[in-house]
Each structure stands twice: as structure tokens, then as C-alpha cells.
Amino acid sequence: MKLSYFLQYLASGITVGSVYALVALGFNMIYNATGIINFAQGEFVMLGGMTMVFLTGALKLPMWISFIVSVMSVTAVGALLERGAIYPLKGAPPITLIIITIGASILIRGASILIWGEDAYRLPGITGDRPIRVLGASILPQSFWVIGVGAILMGALQLFQRYTLFGKAMRASAADSEAATLVGISPRRMTLWSFAISAAIGSVAGIIITPIVFTHYNVGVMLGLKGFCAAVLGGLGSFMGAVVGGFLLGVLEKLAVGFAPIGYSGYENAIAFIVMLLILFLRPSGILGRGEVEKA
């Protein structure tokens, strides 16, 4: 195994792992607040990238304005989804909620086709697209942006949940919504915020990854599912689990593909699901989870 190859695959693994981690965090945010697996999580990622391309490309707005507007619009979509389709269905069985969020995912993809068509788009890298040579490996500068922004967002979320009153209220509501109500927290409002924040995280992931992975109406499906695999790998509902699971899955995928015999790289998309099934069968609470799968 040559070091430069290893570095190369490691770098792309960490890059894509950052995105998986962000998507997994979005899953956990909603799962903790509501016990729902949001099948439209990947669509937030897609919408983030698409809106950014639209604002910077078609409307020629500056990068930072486009960024803020994109994140805010996708956040609004997340909030709208909660108010429109989740809020009215309190206490519905899982199958109803699964169908609802799958319906939302299809609806959002359909709307994306109507607005932007079925073409693939990309963004220029924030600091150019010329690869940087690191110890023989060539790494896109955008990779550093993805990893950096991802790390900052993960850190900020962790601080928010641990040290702000609002973050504590969200965690309290997730831990025991009745007890939280007794101290004046509204679980319904926390649910709304969980969807909004989750959409915001997804949109940021979508924006920073678009210079590397082209975006199109269907790009969110696979990213969403892999993000879910990462969440399960780390332990559904666990913050650190999402981060660890995301990076682990990304690196595992890229290393496996990098060192697979010629002609076998097509199996890349099966790896995440095989890992997820193994975890679900052998240790359903994940690497860092708390272990209450059965009641789901």
C-alpha cells in the first residue's frame, strides 16, 4: 500500500464522511425530538446545493448572500414540512410517518424537477479547483472547506446543545417531553425547531459538497440513506455517534473502493448498507448509542 494512495483515499473518505456526519446529525436532531426517521433528510442537502447554484449562477448574487439565503430558504422548507405534515399527526404509528416523510421526499424532488429540470449542476470551489499536493496525494481545496466547515458546524451544534438554555431545553424535551412540559418547555415548538435546524444543517452540507459532487434533483436520496447508515453505525440519537459514524463510513467506503480489485469498485454503494445491517443485527445501539432499539 503506497502512502500517497492511502492519503488520497483517506482525504476523500474524510471529505465525504463530513457530509455523512452532517446528514446523520440532522437525522438525530429530528429523531431525538420526535422518534421519527425523516426520509426527506437527503432532500434538504439537495435543496441547499440547488438553491445555492440558482442564486450564484442564475441570479449572480455574491457568495455569502447566496449562502445565507439558501440556508434560510431550506430551513423554512424544513419548518413547513413539520407544520404541514408532521404536526397534525401527533401519535400516528411509524408506518404513517414513514409514508409521510417519503411522500415529502418525492414531492420535493418533483418540485426540484419542475424548477430546475433534471440536469446536474456544480459550483466552483470556494478557493478554486486546482488540486493541492500533500505528500504525493492531490487533494481538492474544497475538501478542506468541507472538512473545516463541517467541523465548525459540529462543534457549534455541540456547544449549542450543551451550553445554551435553548439547546438544553431541546435535550430535555427529547429526554422526557412530559417532564419538560412541567418546567415550561413546549415539546411541539422543540419539534418545529428540530426540523428547522436539521434542514439548516442539511443545506450547509449540500452547499459545501456541491463543488465536489455535482448536484441534481436525485442527489439527496443516496446521501440521505448513507447519512442514516452513519447515524445507525454511530448509534441513533447520539451526537458523537453521528460524527464518528459519518467519518468511519466515509473512510471505509473510499478505502474499500481504492483497494478493491479492478472491476469491483461498483460495489461501493452496497458497503454502507452492509455495515448498517451488520450493526442492526449485532449491536443495534451502535458504537456509541444508548441501546433502546426495541421500543422504536
Next chain:
Amino acid sequence: MRNRDYLIFILILLGTGLIPLPLMPLEAGGFYIRVLTVILLYSIITTGLSLLMGYAGQISLGHAAFFGLGAYCSGLLAVKLPISPWLALPAAVAGTALVSYAVAIPVLKLKGHYLAMATLGFGEIVYVFLKELDWLTGDPAGLIGIPPFSLGRLSLISSESQYYMTWAFFSLVLLLSVSLINSRVGRALRAIHGDDLAAEALGVNVSKLKIQAFVLSAVYAALAGSLYAHFEGFIGYTTFNLMLSIKLVTMVVIGGMTNIWGALLGTAILTALPQFLTAFKDYEMVVYGAIMILVMLFAPRGLIGLILRRKRDEEAVA
């Protein structure tokens, strides 16, 4: 209850058996009959899913995989060995049953969202393998030259003969399912749906029954897959994607999970709808997604639930 189910069964058989007759002389008759064939083909699968979801209370987002396994096993056996499609069909169904049994044992220990994601993961894994095993299928695009069913010298390739062949299998599947529902097994499945623990306490072998329901639904899907392969003569892996799994589940849920008639209603509507909305193809996904959300919001028991509720309301008034 029992007699009413068999009455509906006979009415459906008569209806589906007679419906092609007035269509045959029409110029576009072949098209309509092919749409009807697809409806019956999917109905075979959704009948099984309805047993699994509505009766046993377990979800599967991976049934396109069993449909695909049935199609590929049957097609490969008939092309590579080669054996008669009439032998390939039971072999493919048996093979898929074994796979589904192996999958069911660990997967059905999971519940709710976890079960949904695990079955989805299984479906994705099968999809990737169907795609990558092109050395076996010989062509990256799919498997070509699958022979049709034949009776003596007569090849069943006309749309009418394919329709009635599907109809015959559909009838068998429906009869088996209706008898199952109205047996001790059906009551036990409903008990599992109501409450696992209570059913267990009453002497129902919960995990065994769940596995049996899962395998039966996979068998139905494989049967439909085999028929599909020999009708089309060509199969490609892209058919058996996640979206198909989702569509199948959606048919059951939109139609209504409370009984298998709901699944049939949902299958007929959701299969026919896109065929007649081709002028609005761009809107297909938006409409589909919106229907899923709206039905869940306003008729969580599905369309059949709406019909039944109205009837119950009328009875209450009377």
C-alpha cells in the same frame, strides 16, 4: 365476515376476468390490457405486502428486491441452462423463498423505523449486486432473450394470453390469502399487529408467524417477478430500484391496510393513474408525493377506510 370475504373474492375474479372482453376489439385494446396485466402483477405483490403490513404489522421497503430476484432467477435459469419457463418459475420462487427466510430471521427482530431501514438496506444491496453481476447476465444493460411461457407449440406472447395467465395466478394468490386471513393464522397475525406481547401470552408463536408472513410475501413477489421476466423477454436491474419498493408499499397504504381489498384498490389506482397522466409527466413526482401526504393526513386508514367509514356512519344514522 367469512362469507363476505369470499363473496368479494368471487366478484373480483369475475370482474377482472371479464374486463378485457369489451376491450379486445378496441384499437387501443392491447394497451389497456397490458396496463391491466401490470395491475394484476403488482396486485400479486401487494396482496402479500398487505398480509405482512396490515395483518402482521411489519413493514418492508425492500420488496422490489424479491420481485427482482424472482425475475432474474427465472430468467437466468431459462436462458443459461436452459430449462422450460414452467420449471424456472417454481425454482425461482423456491430460491427467493430461501433468501427471504435467511433475511427474515435477523431482520424481523427489528421494529418500526429500524425494520423499514433494514429492509431498505437489503433492497439496496440486492440492487447493487444485480447491477454489478453483469458477467452473469452477460450484458450491463440486463438479461436479454428470456423465452416466453408456452403451451405445446403455442407461445403465450399475446397481451390477452399474458393477461389471463396473470389472472390465473392472481386468483390462486388471492384465494390462498383470503383463506389464510379467515383461518386461525389470520387471527393470530391480527393479534400480533394489535400487541406482540399479548399475542405471545395467548400462545401465538410471534416470531415464527412474522417470518412466515414475510416469506409468503416474498414468494408472491418472486412469482410476479418470474411472470414479468417471461412476459417481457428482457429485464434490467434498474426496474428493481428503491422507488419500486416504495411504490408497492404506497399502494398498500394509500388503498388501506385494514384489509387486502384496500391493497387491491390502491394498486389499481396508483398503477393506472400514471398511465393516463403521461401528458403531465413532469408533474408525476409532485402529484405522487402530494397524494401520499394528503391521504396520510386526511385518510390515514386509506381510501378503503373512507368507504368503510361512510358505510358505518350511514349504519349508525339508520
